Amino acid sequence: MTNGQKLTTIKLGRAAAVAAIAALALTSCAANESGSGTSTDSASSSGATGTLVGIGASSQGSAQESWIAGFQTANPDATINYDPQGSGAGRESFISGAAAFAGSDSALSDDELAGTFGSCAPDTTAIDLPVYISPIAVIFNIEGVDELNLDSETLANIFNGSITSWDDEAIAALNPDATLPSTSITAVHRSDDSGTTKNFADYLNSTAPDAWGEEPSDTFPFSGGEGAQGTSGVVDAVTNGTGTIGYADASRAGDLGVAKIKVGDEFVGYTAEAAAAVVEGSPLVEGREDNDIAIKLDRQTTDPSHYPLVLVSYAIACQEYADADQGALAKAYLGYIASDEGQKVSAESAGSAPLSADLSAKVLAAIETIS
Template identity: 80%
Template sequence: MKFSKVGRVAVIAAVAALSLTSCAANESGASEGSSDSTLSGELVGIGASSQGSAQEAWIAGFQTAHQDVTVNYDPQGSGAGRESFISGAAAFAGSDSLLSDDELAGDFASCAPDTKAIDLPVYISPIAVIFNVDGVDELNVDSATLAKIFSGEITSWDDPALVALNPDASLPSAAITAVHRSDDSGTTKNFADYLNKTAPDAWAEEPSDTFPFQSGEGAQGTSGVVSAVSNGSNTIGYADASKAGDLSTAKIKVGEEFVGYTAEAAAAVVEESPMAEGREANDIAIQLDRMTTDPSHYPLVLVSYAIACQEYADAEDAELVKEYLTYIASEEGQTVAVDAAGAAPLSSELSAKVATAIESIK
């Protein structure tokens, strides 16, 4: 195994903790058949739990083609992923949030001196509003009502605002348990960004990886939120749609209609959103347009990034990261994510930009 010199001890610890991940991927087929690949080594990524299902499938596919490579991805959350990457404890990060200006202004332990990291969109997914309410199978919400539920202003399921949006539903006179992420989460930041942009009077707080209110119930990671909503009573939460499972999901108001999530509707928002300004040429940061009124769009969407060095201090890190990201951003890799996680594939235009950026990694 060869990693960047800085953070080597932390990486070794992470690999030990993650050994079951790589074993599971190998058992899924990576150790079978033959491969002409000469690539070898171990690669550690840490980050967004939203990418969890896709990463499992990507790892299995990549290790099938490169049988002397072990890839470990620990879905600790976007904040933890960026911190680990910055410190050199991971060769790449998965993050539902872009690198901030402050992060970009600092140093990256795994990167060559005087070089920076880049954001590469590799995973597009709707954020589902999941709920588990006695006697209710369908639920409509608008962004202002959703904001008031999660800020703690609306506390009962038979609140007049919810009744008005759901006149045919038998909403119980029961307390709402709103479940949010307790860890720093890019999913939280995207959820908050949607509410802040579309209902600023109800959600005035600036979007952040950290949930801004003391109300409701916190849970660790996407799996923690899903578990809390599933096992609780009269609960509501938000999670990457790939993890919604059998839970009921609310429709959100877009224009004059209530819209359920689909991968296609989420991708439509990304396709029409501009690039963020002031970034490096190969830093493909997207400024999502939440304000659409087109009911064929689903603006409660996240773009999850692979964060990598533009130039690595260690040539073996660079080779492994470049090959792995090339695979996950390829047409084959994106199809794998669609099949495994219900993700929306990158458009041909965005895919070409990402491929060019990955090719520039040294």
């Protein structure tokens, strides 16, 4: 069983609870010393009870583990289960009512919003809540190559199958100081429906539309390359292959090589700060309900302090739950993960970029309306 298929269920005993509280306290202290703001006591003040099931994005996996630990430590009568099956599976499970909330690297579509949701009260709808911001890393494993520069057109042609060898002249032109082997390229993509794929495709379609030529979707659009299940599957395939390249949430890049992408006239590596800068400068999607916070990312920025290959991962919840107890627990848990404390925990455990003050205020205000 891969990490992407693993059910994250954390139940803490008394000793583990004490250790987790200490760890969270240290996390908050370290974050405060860095000047990122003061933490809240939202986890400890909710008094939440019951069991809440979430299914969705594997990009959120590490963050969810930490959020669950923090929330359950402070609320020992609550159990949160999160199964990182992928964004598409998460939205499907939420729509059917198999999950009380979904994690998704893309917001609900207009068609999905026009439908019904199994856990929601009749004649009510769902809302998208951005809770996790992270760069997408272009990871690679090429013998003898430690650094790699790629522009969006070349990256698109690698993944659409037009460029098949690492010593291709387009790659060589971007890496004049590298010794590129004649090794065949194995481009690894997600085999499951994935919001990470949709964000990757949205970046390439926005910045290299002639080379990519496909509308962004959760399904990888080309038949070539190698498919792998979940974030962990892509990372494993790139790690264990030869001449491999893939895309994954940056928190999972590990020791693999990570390509720099061209932004304006410079090649830029990912940072949480550069990812947050793109989100901060991007508008909300128009035409949504007041509490539905979907972001239209600015992929075409030429500011080298921005990293446009970024994903915003959402918690998708009911505006009003059919079961009031589920609504109260969802409101408490989502309020914790969007809080200053929850965002610091995610930054520490998963390297994510905390929500900006303005975006955090919008998200927390929306969560307050959940019932």
